[in-house]
Amino acid sequence: MLKTEKLKKYYEIRNKNRGKSILRAVDGVSLDIARRETFGLVGESGCGKTTLGRAILRLTEPDGGSIIYDGRDITHINMFPYRSRMQIIFQNPSDCLDPRCRVGDIIAEGVAAKSSKLSKPELRDTVSGLLESVRLTPDYAYRYPHELSGGQQQRVGIARALAVEPEFIVCDEPVSALDVSYQAQIIELLKELQERLGLTYLFISHDLSVVRYMSDRIGVMYLGKLVELGSGEDVVREPAHQYTKALLDAIPAPDPITARAKNRTHTEEYTELGIPDRGCRYCRLCEYAVPECRDEEPELREVSPGHLCACHLL
Amino acid sequence: MDISSDILLEVRDLDVSFQSRQGEVRAVNGISYFVRRGEVLGLVGESGGGKSVGVHAVMSLLGTSARINAGSALFEGRDILRLTRRELASFRGREVSMIFQNPSSYLDPVFTIGRQMVETVRAHDKGISKESARALSEDMLRSVGIRDPERRMRQYPFEFSGGMSQRVMIAIALLCKPKLLIADEPTTALDVTTQAQIIQLLKELQEQSGMAMLYITHNFGIVAELCDRVSVICGGYIVEQGLTDDIFYHAAHPYTQALLKLIPRIDSPKNETPPSIEGPPVESVTLPKGCIFHPRCPCCMDVCRQNAPPQTALEQDHSASCWLL
Numbered sequence: 001m002l003k004t005e006k007l008k009k010y011y012e013i014r015n016k017n018r019g020k021s022i023l024r025a026v027d028g029v030s031l032d033i034a035r036r037e038t039f040g041l042v043g044e045s046g047c048g049k050t051t052l053g054r055a056i057l058r059l060t061e062p063d064g065g066s067i068i069y070d071g072r073d074i075t076h077i078n079m080f081p082y083r084s085r086m087q088i089i090f091q092n093p094s095d096c097l098d099p100r101c102r103v104g105d106i107i108a109e110g111v112a113a114k115s116s117k118l119s120k121p122e123l124r125d126t127v128s129g130l131l132e133s134v135r136l137t138p139d140y141a142y143r144y145p146h147e148l149s150g151g152q153q154q155r156v157g158i159a160r161a162l163a164v165e166p167e168f169i170v171c172d173e174p175v176s177a178l179d180v181s182y183q184a185q186i187i188e189l190l191k192e193l194q195e196r197l198g199l200t201y202l203f204i205s206h207d208l209s210v211v212r213y214m215s216d217r218i219g220v221m222y223l224g225k226l227v228e229l230g231s232g233e234d235v236v237r238e239p240a241h242q243y244t245k246a247l248l249d250a251i252p253a254p255d256p257i258t259a260r261a262k263n264r265t266h267t268e269e270y271t272e273l274g275i276p277d278r279g280c281r282y283c284r285l286c287e288y289a290v291p292e293c294r295d296e297e298p299e300l301r302e303v304s305p306g307h308l309c310a311c312h313l314l
Numbered sequence: 315m316d317i318s319s320d321i322l323l324e325v326r327d328l329d330v331s332f333q334s335r336q337g338e339v340r341a342v343n344g345i346s347y348f349v350r351r352g353e354v355l356g357l358v359g360e361s362g363g364g365k366s367v368g369v370h371a372v373m374s375l376l377g378t379s380a381r382i383n384a385g386s387a388l389f390e391g392r393d394i395l396r397l398t399r400r401e402l403a404s405f406r407g408r409e410v411s412m413i414f415q416n417p418s419s420y421l422d423p424v425f426t427i428g429r430q431m432v433e434t435v436r437a438h439d440k441g442i443s444k445e446s447a448r449a450l451s452e453d454m455l456r457s458v459g460i461r462d463p464e465r466r467m468r469q470y471p472f473e474f475s476g477g478m479s480q481r482v483m484i485a486i487a488l489l490c491k492p493k494l495l496i497a498d499e500p501t502t503a504l505d506v507t508t509q510a511q512i513i514q515l516l517k518e519l520q521e522q523s524g525m526a527m528l529y530i531t532h533n534f535g536i537v538a539e540l541c542d543r544v545s546v547i548c549g550g551y552i553v554e555q556g557l558t559d560d561i562f563y564h565a566a567h568p569y570t571q572a573l574l575k576l577i578p579r580i581d582s583p584k585n586e587t588p589p590s591i592e593g594p595p596v597e598s599v600t601l602p603k604g605c606i607f608h609p610r611c612p613c614c615m616d617v618c619r620q621n622a623p624p625q626t627a628l629e630q631d632h633s634a635s636c637w638l639l
Binding site for chain 2 (some may be wrong): 044045060109149150179180183184187206207208210214236246247248249250251252253254255256258259262272
């Protein structure tokens with residue numbers, strides 16, 4: 001349904017001392033998402049996962065590569081006809097709901113954009129229906145966003161995305177800002193909506209355990225590149241890339257006995273290392289790095305059917 | 315040794331409310347907890363449960379709309395809720411230090427890290443020279459895992475990433491070697507990998523210095539890695555407290571059990587959604603009558619709707635407030 005080929009997004013950075021430099025935020029990412037599938041994208045902040053999500057929707061213009069949606073190349077065309085088919089849910093719901101609009105008006109805007117001929121009562125009924133589909137009562141239409149809790153705001157964010165009846169939704173860290181109890185509710189809601197409406201998701205998160213619940217397939221991103229791609233089971237149970245293993249290891253185990261058995265040594269921070277000019281991007285942190293890793297960048301290769309990994313050692 | 319002298323901080327029957335337009339918000343309703351010397355106590359609950367308020371009150375960090383209605387907080391026998399401003403100034407930082415969720419908003423953006431650190435040292439030790447304060451700060455930065463501290467001290471907060479700023483915060487908090495470090499969700503805004511590093515760092519620093527730690531979080535994974543004991547807080551009440559193992563393997567209160575089930579686990583069978591607690595967290599304006607958790611409790615009985623349950627001791631250091639016990 002959606003396919004990206006060598007998608008790139010570069011940013012120019014001006015630095016007082018060093019002059020201009022190029023940040024390769026997304027550097028040639030190829031992935032494909034099937035209809036009704038949830039594709040999970042994990043990685044640390046700064047790895048380019050949000051930029052990738054936005055580039056796919058052309059909310060930020062890609063600098064190279066192509067996006068193919070439903071068999072058509074949408075990299076350079078006018079996105080207007082596609083806006084109602086592709087939607088996004090943002091991380092911080094309070095920042096992207098207009099504080100001066102009532103919830104009902106926020107949602108009605110989308111509904112009206114989709115079908116302009118609705119009468120007022122029809123519009124109101126549609127909004128009520130959408131609120132109910134995200135398990136809010138219709139009287140929430142008369143409230144302002146600040147009167148709602150974080151979980152309720154995120155529900156409104158979802159309802160707004162659903163207002164235009166999309167097929168494909170980019171969920172950009174939809175639960176990261178929420179409390180555990182709300183997290184579980186929102187995940188359940190997203191799953192239920194997917195089943196009922198036949199939605200396709202690109203689910204972006206830094207939390208592998210959340211991605212795991214949502215996703216059929218998982219892509220692991222590191223410094224602008226996909227380093228591993230496979231079914232949720234493969235990636236979590238048999239991680240092939242050292243970075244994926246490090247990510248899995250970093251999740252605090254909610255179990256004192258397992259936690260005590262863990263012995264971590266990495267106490268220094270490496271996120272400021274930047275992207276190397278050549279070689280594997282993870283080689284400076286990888287304990288198994290060989291000289292080849294520093295010279296040549298590994299490409300994604302199949303390690304088992306449907307399970308790809310970019311590593312020289314495999 | 316006398317057991318009571320083992321206790322560093324003891325909070326008794328703390329009751330805090332806020333004035334708001336909707337009426338009085340009862341944020342904390344008579345909570346009691348204690349921290350022993352050298353131990354790590356975890357304070358766990360959902361957001362809005364009163365865990366931050368219950369601790370900020372102890373440090374006199376609450377705003378003007380807050381009122382401490384009752385209670386005491388004894389630090390080495392001295393009630394720190396009744397300190398004067400001057401006493402408080404020398405108490406904070408030297409005896410008890412605090413780190414927060416969002417480090418970048420607690421560092422002054424217009425001064426270099428070095429200047430802020432030297433200022434902290436000299437505020438508590440008037441006699442120390444600038445050079446030795448600087449040397450002390452550099453050592454501290456090194457011990458929190460910041461390379462090239464000399465260069466880093468000349469930099470401004472915006473030049474530090476989230477994890478790095480949190481390291482600086484920790485360094486500043488530990489400059490005067492406090493006996494207790496209060497950590498208010500210090501890793502919630504960070505990535506999992508950075509979070510793991512910060513937790514490891516805190517664990518090492520705590521073990522080396524033998525300071526006590528009070529760790530506020532909603533993440534049970536962190537509790538399992540870090541804490542010796544846990545207090546579970548819900549709607550401004552402590553519903554259960556006990557040793558970490560007791561809480562994880564013999565949770566007595568339905569709220570604790572529900573919270574534990576909520577954690578998304580990486581090792582669970584495929585595509586099993588985590589269960590959620592029915593209904594929203596408690597609204598502090600309209601506290602329910604009876605047990606705080608009864609509107610959401612799966613095993614609610616008539617008595618739960620009428621009366622608040624008493625605290626039941628289960629084992630040494632393990633107690634819970636529930637009518638089922």
